[in-house]
Each structure stands twice: as structure tokens, then as C-alpha cells.
Amino acid sequence: xxxxxxxxxxxxxxxxxxxxxxxxxxxxxxxxxxxxxxxxxxxxxxxxxxxxxxxxxxxxxxxxxxxxxxxxxxxxxxxxxxxxxxxxxxxxxxxxxxxxxxxxxxxxxxxxxxxxxxxxxxxxxxxxxxxxxxxxxxxxxxxxxxxxxxxxxxxxxxxxxxxxxxxxxxxxxxxxxxxxxxxxxxxxxxxxxxxxxxxxxxxxxxxxxxxxxxxxxxxxxxxxxxxxxxxxxxxxxxxxxxxxxxxxxxxxxxxxxxxxxxxxxxxxxxxxxxxxxxxxxxxxxxxxxxxxxxxxxxxxxxxxxxxxxxxxxxxxxxxxxxxxxxxxxxxxxxxxxxxxxxxxxxxxxxxxxxxxxxxxxxxxxxxxxxxxxxxxxxxxxxxxxxxxxxxxxxxxxxxxxxxxxxxxxxxxxxxxxxxxxxxxxxxxxxxxxxxxxxxxxxxxxxxxxxxxxxxxxxxxxxxxxxxxxxxxxxxxxxxxxxxxxxxxxxxxxxxxxxxxxxxxxxxxxxxxxxxxxxxxxxxxxxxxxxxxxxxxxxxxxxxxxxxxxxxxxxxxxxxxxxxxxxxxxxxxxxxxxxxxxxxxxxxxxxxxxxxxxxxxxxxxxxxxxxxxxxxxxxxxxxxxxxxxxxxxxxxxxxxxxxxxxxxxxxxxxxxxxxxxxxxxxxxxxxxxxxxxxxxxx
Numbered sequence: 001x002x003x004x005x006x007x008x009x010x011x012x013x014x015x016x017x018x019x020x021x022x023x024x025x026x027x028x029x030x031x032x033x034x035x036x037x038x039x040x041x042x043x044x045x046x047x048x049x050x051x052x053x054x055x056x057x058x059x060x061x062x063x064x065x066x067x068x069x070x071x072x073x074x075x076x077x078x079x080x081x082x083x084x085x086x087x088x089x090x091x092x093x094x095x096x097x098x099x100x101x102x103x104x105x106x107x108x109x110x111x112x113x114x115x116x117x118x119x120x121x122x123x124x125x126x127x128x129x130x131x132x133x134x135x136x137x138x139x140x141x142x143x144x145x146x147x148x149x150x151x152x153x154x155x156x157x158x159x160x161x162x163x164x165x166x167x168x169x170x171x172x173x174x175x176x177x178x179x180x181x182x183x184x185x186x187x188x189x190x191x192x193x194x195x196x197x198x199x200x201x202x203x204x205x206x207x208x209x210x211x212x213x214x215x216x217x218x219x220x221x222x223x224x225x226x227x228x229x230x231x232x233x234x235x236x237x238x239x240x241x242x243x244x245x246x247x248x249x250x251x252x253x254x255x256x257x258x259x260x261x262x263x264x265x266x267x268x269x270x271x272x273x274x275x276x277x278x279x280x281x282x283x284x285x286x287x288x289x290x291x292x293x294x295x296x297x298x299x300x301x302x303x304x305x306x307x308x309x310x311x312x313x314x315x316x317x318x319x320x321x322x323x324x325x326x327x328x329x330x331x332x333x334x335x336x337x338x339x340x341x342x343x344x345x346x347x348x349x350x351x352x353x354x355x356x357x358x359x360x361x362x363x364x365x366x367x368x369x370x371x372x373x374x375x376x377x378x379x380x381x382x383x384x385x386x387x388x389x390x391x392x393x394x395x396x397x398x399x400x401x402x403x404x405x406x407x408x409x410x411x412x413x414x415x416x417x418x419x420x421x422x423x424x425x426x427x428x429x430x431x432x433x434x435x436x437x438x439x440x441x442x443x444x445x446x447x448x449x450x451x452x453x454x455x456x457x458x459x460x461x462x463x464x465x466x467x468x469x470x471x472x473x474x475x476x477x478x479x480x481x482x483x484x485x486x487x488x489x490x491x492x493x494x495x496x497x498x499x500x501x502x503x504x505x506x507x508x509x510x511x512x513x514x515x516x517x518x519x520x521x522x523x524x525x526x527x528x529x530x531x532x533x534x535x536x537x538x539x540x541x542x543x544x545x546x547x548x549x550x551x552x553x554x555x556x557x558x559x560x561x562x563x564x565x566x567x568x569x570x571x572x573x574x575x576x577x578x579x580x581x582x583x584x585x586x587x588x589x590x591x592x593x594x595x596x597x598x599x600x601x602x603x604x605x606x607x608x609x610x611x612x613x614x615x616x617x618x619x620x621x622x623x624x625x626x627x628x629x630x631x632x633x634x635x636x637x638x639x640x641x642x643x644x645x646x647x648x649x650x651x652x653x654x655x656x657x658x659x660x661x662x663x664x665x666x667x668x669x670x671x672x673x674x675x676x677x678x679x680x681x
Contacts, residue, residue, distance in 0.1 A: 005428040007036040008252060009063035011054070011080075015041050015433065015451060017224050018241065022069065022094065023451065025245025027431045033253070037431040038063065039451070050080045051436035053415065053446055058083045060416050064256055065090040067248045068098075090255040092248045096138050097264065102255065104248045104265045106239035108142040111269025115219055115237055116150035119189055123217055123277050126156060129180065131166040131173050131192040131201060140168070143193045143221065162187060166197040173200030181208040188216060189277075195220035195227045198234055202276075217277045232275035239269050348473055355398045355408065367449060369426065371419055372398035374437070374445035374470060376412040394445060396420060418448060437470045444470050511584040513561055514568035522583040525593045526646040539602045539637045540649050541592040542657040543571070543609065546630045546665040548588035550622040563618050563629055564588065570612035574605050590631075591653075599637055599672060606633045606668040630666035632657060637672060 008030060012019045023039055030037050040054045057063065058080075066089060068080075081098075084091050090101075097103045119125040130147055133140030151158055164180060166173030173192065181204065190205070192198035198220030202212060210216050212232055220227055223238035244267045254261045348354040351374065376395035394415040399408040401423075413420045418434070419427060426432070426448075435447040447466050509521035517525075526538075545551075545567055552560040564584075571582035571590055580594040592609075594602060610631065618629040634657025638649040652671040660669035 005036065005424075006062065006064045007038040007427065008249065009054075009057065009066045010037060010039045011042070011066060011068040012039060013042050013069065015039075018222065019069065020451060021241035022245040022248075023431065025242035025247075026067065026249050027245075028242075029246040029249035031430070035064070035253075036428050038427070038434055039431060040434045040436075042436075050083075051438060052443060053434075053436045055079060055083045056416050057418075058087050058089060061087050061089060062416060063089065065092070065252045067092050067094055067252055069094050090252060092252045092255070094244060094248045100263070102251045102261050102263060102265070104244050104251060104267065106139075106241075106244060107266050107269045108139055108239075109146055111221070111237040111239065111271065112143045112146035113150060114269075114271040115191075115221070115235075116147060118235070118271060118273060118277065119191070119217065119219065120150060120154055120156070123189070125189040125217060127159070127162070127187050128189040128191050129162045129164065129177070129187045131164055131177070131190060131197045133166065133168040133193045133197070135165065135167070137168070140193050147191060166192065166200060168194045168196055170196050170200040170203075173197040174204045177201050177204040178208065181205075181210075185210075190216060190218045192218070192220050195222045195224045195234060195236055198236070198276075199226060199230060202230060202234075213276055213278065219277060223272050227272075228274070230276075235274045235277040236272050237269050238272050240267050243267050348469055349476060351397045351470075351473055351477075354469055354473055355405075367400070368402065369432070370398065370400040370447070370449040371396065371423070371426070372445070372447050372466065372470070373415075373419070374474065375415070375443070396423075399423070401426060415446075418446065435466070437466065442471070444474055511568075514565050514584050516568045516572055517581050517583040519583065519585060521581065522585060522591055522593065525581045525583075526640075526650075536640050537596050537598070537637065538640045538646070538649060539594040539597040539599075539635065540653040541594070541602065541606055541609075542585070542634045542650075542653040543567075543590040543592065544632050544657055544661065545588040545590075546625050546632055546661075547620070547623045551620055551629065554620075554622040566616050566618055567613060567629070567631065570609050570616065573612055574608040580605070597637070599635075599670060602635045602637060603668065603670070606635060609633065610666075610668070625665045632660040632665045633668040634658065634660050635668065635670045637670075 008026070010023065010026060012023070023037070027037055040051070042051060058066065066084060068091060091098070093101055093103045095105055097105070119128065128151075130144065132144055148158055161184070162180070164176040166176055177190065177200070190198070190201040192201050198218055201218050205212055205216055205218070212218050218234065220234050220236040223236045227234040227236045247265050247267055251261050251265060348357050355372070373394040373396050376393045392415055393412040395410060395412050396408040396419070399406045409420045409422060411420065431450065432448050433451045437444040437446055509517055509524070511518040545564070548560065551563060567590065568582065568584060571592060575582045575592050575594070580592055580597070583591045583593070585591045592605065594605065597605070610633070613629065613631060616629075620627065620629045623630070634653050634655065636649055636652035636656055638645060638652070640646050640649060656669045656671040660667050663669065
């Protein structure tokens, strides 16, 4: 973000009407000075840690300062104040006093006292039910304290059995009050500490057969849009949320400018009296078929089957009916758009699908600006990598400025910039809501969009559905990538296993000392050389190292092992697989199996072995044959058709070897020919 256009950051929990009205006040105050507003939203009452993206922006001093609403500013999360202090950034808390930082609060005290005065002194309430808010909430605690003080000041008893906890929620209040009504009905008023709880109370009373305000009065607190649209219209307290937002901005900018400000700024609240606590006189007759809701209007009464309403109230109520109808029509349209958004995002399988689906859904929603970025691994080369963590970089997947879709720049950018440099102007214009895409504490990216000031429902739908959709898409992609990785690993492990098995098989068939084939391989070669469709011409050379025991006695077993390895090397050099196989038969005995070789080829191989060994010239002074190590070789050639014939071949070659040794050693004797005496050395 460019210097000179640093935004003010507002930290809020949820984006419902309460927050949107406060944000509206901030936006107007900042717009007058050309300062952008960045609103970071988090889940209400649900997390004990601040999103890392928000902390990163604070640590990098991206904002001018921070305004934190009550449920953030209570600082149950120690990471937030620590980050603010370390960055030397000013804070203004809104709704809750935090340390020495300036605070803007609504005048809960006087607003609640005005409400209780209206109920106790003007409406004659004596048996009120109190609907508490969220446990531990400062606003709820202050309003309950005033409730108790005002009753005590008038000498009225406080019945703890008529105090319930609605948690600021419609459903909780409905359930708690309905349960109370099943036990007792000695109440004349329900004092709810916010409007949402009051709406739950209205429904519970109606379903319980009680009329408002004829049987029971109902009040709320906040003066939300719904308070004027409910039936009957709700008496409540207006906290002037827009003014709270404006005052928070004024205080923050004063601190930034180095000016001294009051520790607490209290914004006045005002009582708004409506039909839920008043009733009236002269009447106008309506048809007997009037809606049941009209029968519960202030001043309604039945005479001989005819419903009567006072004239002034009737005109006002019908005007309100028209307004309510328009509001309900708008809400139905917005709800349809929200459901369409939810349906679109829930059916996406890739980020491209999500971007295309949002392009269509956002136009129906009426969103003016929206930008979606996902975390991107730090890259090497053209883009410098810092810490190497995936969260350091982002990639834009949706670019939706000015109400239409544009191709997104896919190049990664530092996450703390929020957008690529080409879109920095968007960060300097008006208000943008920053939503960390976090599911179950795992951050996936971030969403920037301009909140819909007149549609909390859609704003929340965007804020809740998109993180879930992005997480689903990325999780699916990660699962696919993981499956592909597992397939690669399995393939690699299978290949490694095959190589290992092949090596194991080779090791099983290899002689450990000489490295050539062993006795097992020799016997296997004899079996494999038999063909089922006809006999195979097979040649066998049986080889014995002459006077090897004397060699070991003279030179030792280590020298003997070396001599055996040299003999094996001579065999391997004379025989090439798959034509033949050189084997160690046992001890100082060796064998060569040749396939398809006649007597001439056999003789050539045998003489090659003897020649190579003679060239090696291994000294053997204990030999009576020669001064070097020599071998005796017996050969045999047969057409082999069965195992018995293979055994006969071995016997014949072994007999020829015996004849060679008997004839004086250092020679080749064939089973089919006379002994071949070696040439003189």
C-alpha cells in the first residue's frame, strides 16, 4: 500500500446491522479527509487469537491506527495489544474501556434509565422480566445494573425468577421466555437488552396467547431497522451508532496528530417510544375479516364481532404496513440472492470454477467490488522469497471492480500488500472489508469487498460462504495432489522393491566369494535349458584348480581366496551370458554351462580359460604340475531332453575331469574325445 494513503483499520466481530451502522459513521468521517477505511472482520465470541493476516498488517504499520469494537477490544486475545504496542500504533476502543487507550462508549446508563422511567413511571410496570445479553458483555452488564437500580429506587422487589439469559439472540430468548411462561405468567413487561432478543420475546408472548401491549409490554435496545417494522413497533433505545463511529475516527486522528484527547467519550442515547408500550382511545370500525395481527394493534377492541382501531393509529399503522411490505419484499430478494451465492459457491470444484461462479452470483447480489486472494507458496527466481512460508505470498483469483469481472493477475504478491500493485487504487477508495479466509483456525487467503450497507444478510453470506468454499476447493485440490503424490510414492516404492527383489534374486544366485554364479544358479541353468518342444544341445565344462589344498597350506586361505577369485574372473571373461554361464560348483571346483555349443566351441572356451589363467601367472611353488596355478577341465556335450539326461551330462563331464586329473592335470579332456595334452610352457 502506498505511503500517504494508509487506511484506518477497524476490527469488528461479524458484519450485522450493528457493525454496519458504526462502519457507516466511520466511513463518512474518513471520507471528508480522503482517508480509506479497512474493516477486518472476525468471528464473534469464537476465537482466542487474532488472524495472522491482521497481526501482520499491524506489525508492518500498514494502518494509521486501529479502532476496535467491544468484542475485540476487550483484549481477551493478548496477541492484539502486544502487536499494537510493538508497532507503536494508536488504538481507540469502541464500547469497552481498554487500559489507557481512548474509548468511545454509548450512554447506556442514561438511555437505560430513560427506558426504565418510561416503563415504571409512565406505563406503571411492576412485574418486569429482564432478558440479559451475552454473559460477560459490558453493555449487558451496565444495562442490567441500571435495571436493578431503578427498581430499587422505587422500592420495587427484584424477582430473580423473572431474570433470564437470551444471549442477545432471537432463538435463545424465545426458548427461555417460553419456558418461563409455562411455569408462571405474573409479568407485565419484558425488558430485553437488545432488539433481537425483543423480537424473540414478541414471538414467545404471541405463541403463548398474550397480547402486546394489552397484556404485556416489550422493549428492546439498539433501535435496529426491524424495531420500526415489527408488529407492534418496538419501543427501544437508540445508541446513535453512526455517531459512535464518527467519534471514534475523530479521536483516533487526534491521537495520530499528537493531540491530547479525553480518556472516554460518551455518545448520548435516546429513548424511542413506539406501540409495544403504548395504547390508545377513539376507534374506527374494520371488517370482521381483518387479519389477526391487526387485532393486536394498540387500541384494538372487539364489539359485536367488529374490530375497532383509533383513527390516528390506523392511518399510521397502514403506512407502516406499506413500509414493512416493501422491506419484506427487499429482504426476500436479498435472501434469494444470498441463497444463490451459497448454492453457487457450494458447487465449485476448482478456483477457476469459484471465480466464474462468483462472477455471476455477485452481479445478482449487487456487490460493487470484490477481490479474492489465496495463499501462494513463496517462489524462487524472478519473485524473491522471504521466509519461505506459504502465508507470505498471495495470488489473486478473483478481480471484480466496479461491478464487473476482469481477468485476475496470477502473479504472486506479498500478502501484506493485500492486492497486486496494479490495484492499489482500490485500497485507497472508500471502505473495504477484509476477511481472512479461515476455517477451523487454518487461514487460506483473504477476501476484500465493499460491504453492502443496506444488506447485513448478504454481507454475512459473502463473509461466511466464501471462506468455506475456498477451503473446500483447496482441500479437494490438496487431497487430489496428495493422492497423486501417494501414487508416485507407491510407484517409486514398487520400482525400488522390484529392483531390490531383482538384486536379492541375483544375490541368491551369486557366489559370495567370487561374484560369479553359484551352485543354485548352475542347477537352475540345467533346468531352464530343457525345451518342451525338442532336445537342446548343451555343453558342460567341469573345472578343478590343480593342487589347491597344497596352495592353501603354502600361502594361506586369504591368498587361496584371491586365487579362486582370479580363476573365476578367467571363466567370466571366456563366457558371455546368455550364451553361457560361469559358476562356482563348490570349493575349488568350477563349472561352465554352454548352450548350443559343439565340441569345437567347447574346446575353444576351455583353452581360453587356461590361457587367461596362464597369463595371470599366480605363483604356486607347491605345485608338482607347474610353478603357477593351473586347472584341469573335463567337458561333455549332449542333446538334453529331460532331467535324467541333464544328470548324465554332469556325470560325463565330471568323469572327463577325473580323466584329466589322472592324466597329469593342467589339461582339457572331452568325454567324446581323447585327452588333449597342453602345449609345453
